[in-house]
Structure formats: structure tokens, C-alpha cells
Amino acid sequence: MWVVKIGGSLSRDPLLQTWLRELNELGGGRVxxxxxxxxxxxxxxxxxxxxxxxxxxAHNMAVLAMAQHALMMQGLCRRLVVAATEPQIRQALHAGRTAVWAPFGLLRQEADTLTSWDVTSDSLAAWLANRLNAERLMIVKSCAVDSECSVAQLAEKGVLDKRFAELTREASYPLDILNKNDWPCVRELLLNAVVS
Known part of the structure; x- marks a missing residue:
């Protein structure tokens, strides 16, 4: 299973539909x-x-913002399945579909390690990848991404949030930080994963 985080900065970008189409068509059952x-x-x-x-x-409102974006994504690509819980995610994948996470389970009554602006949807994607024992994590950004930079350096530059490095430090999965124009590379990876 791959976790692919689509940056909120793509919410008004025509490439969003390309990403959703590709992930739906090639990622069914595993994305x-x-x-x-x-x-x-x-x-x-x-x-x-x-x-x-x-x-x-603010954290709770931002979680709802992610859920709104999930619903918008499904509105753009009706075959996507909005899933709020791990069982719902696994059920969607088992049915051969691509899931879109609406993280209602992260609404909090009390502050904890996730409830600050040091944790954005990037870190929440890493948190989910860790929980699901993902095989790969991809973070898709609108900004330029220097492939020579470490995760810590990308956090220093504001490309990733401050907690992301901590949440991915001991990850067993490959981590890809991508630009929105890199979808052909992701397409190739998905196609190769189908063949192998």
C-alpha cells in the first residue's frame, strides 16, 4: 500500500485532475x-x-479542511472512495479502489503532539503511513523540490513541516518528495509495480 499526499496547493491547479485520474486508474487497490x-x-x-x-x-479546523478537500477530490473523480478509518481504507483497497483519507479520527478534545502548526498534512500523511505499515510514502508539492536536500533541510526551507523528519526518521518505506509535474515518474512507478 502506498500513501500519496497531494498538497493543498494543488487544490486550484489543473494538474490535480491528472494526479487523481492517474492514481485512480493505476493505484486501485493499493493507493x-x-x-x-x-x-x-x-x-x-x-x-x-x-x-x-x-x-x-485550529488543528480540528485544519482536519476538517483536509476532509473538505477529500470530498472535493471525490467530486472531481467519482471512483475515489472517501475513507475516514483504517478499516474503511482497507475495505476500499480490498475492493480494488483508491481511497482518499478524511481524517475525522484526528479531531481532538485535548491538545497532544499533533495539535500544532508544526504538524501539517505532510506529517499527518507520515503518521498514517506509519499506522498502515505503508510500502511507500509520496509527498506531492507545488513548489520546487531540490532532490539533493535532506528531509531536515527541506523542513528548514519550509517545504516540509517541522515534525515530518521525526515521524519519518525510522520509516521502513521509501520516501519520495515530489513536484506536481513529476506525475509521469509516479505513473511509471505504479506501472512497474503492477508488472513486478
Missing amino acids: VIVPGGGGFADQVREHQAVWRFDDLA
Whole structure:
């Protein structure tokens, strides 16, 4: 099973449909898409700046932003299955479909290690990959990604969030940090995985 996080920055990009189509057609039965919060999460940041509510509330609102983006993705590609729990994810994959994670289970009543802006949907994708014992984690970004940079360096540059390196430090899966234009490479990887 592969976890593919699609950055929220693609929420208004025509390439989003290309990614969804490819992951749906070639990733059925083995891909879980993690949506970024996109413009929905940007609204959370803007409202927090105005109203100064705490990071616990902001975390819960950002989780709902990810869920909204998941629903939008399914609206763009109806064959995708929105799945909120691990059993729902596994059921979708078992049926040969591509799942899109709506992380309602990460709503919190009390603050914990996930409830700060140091943890974005990138780290939540790593958290899910760890929970699901994923075979691969891909993080798709709109910005340029220097393949020579380490995860820590990408975090320093703001490409990844501050907790991502910690959550992937002992990961047994390959980790790919990709630009949105790298979908042909992902297509090739998926096709080769089918053959092997």
C-alpha cells in the first residue's frame, strides 16, 4: 500500500485532475491519497490570526479542511472512495479502489503532539503511513523540490513541516518528495509495480 499526499496547493491547479485520474486508474487497490488542507486550511490560519483562538481549535479546523478537500477530490473523480478509518481504507483497497483519507479520527478534545502548526498534512500523511505499515510514502508539492536536500533541510526551507523528519526518521518505506509535474515518474512507478 502506498500513501500519496497531494498538497493543498494543488487544490486550484489543473494538474490535480491528472494526479487523481492517474492514481485512480493505476493505484486501485493499493493507493491511499492524503489531501492537504488547501484554501480551506488557509482560512483557518486567517481566522486564527484575527480571533487568536488556540492551536487545538485550529488543528480540528485544519482536519476538517483536509476532509473538505477529500470530498472535493471525490467530486472531481467519482471512483475515489472517501475513507475516514483504517478499516474503511482497507475495505476500499480490498475492493480494488483508491481511497482518499478524511481524517475525522484526528479531531481532538485535548491538545497532544499533533495539535500544532508544526504538524501539517505532510506529517499527518507520515503518521498514517506509519499506522498502515505503508510500502511507500509520496509527498506531492507545488513548489520546487531540490532532490539533493535532506528531509531536515527541506523542513528548514519550509517545504516540509517541522515534525515530518521525526515521524519519518525510522520509516521502513521509501520516501519520495515530489513536484506536481513529476506525475509521469509516479505513473511509471505504479506501472512497474503492477508488472513486478
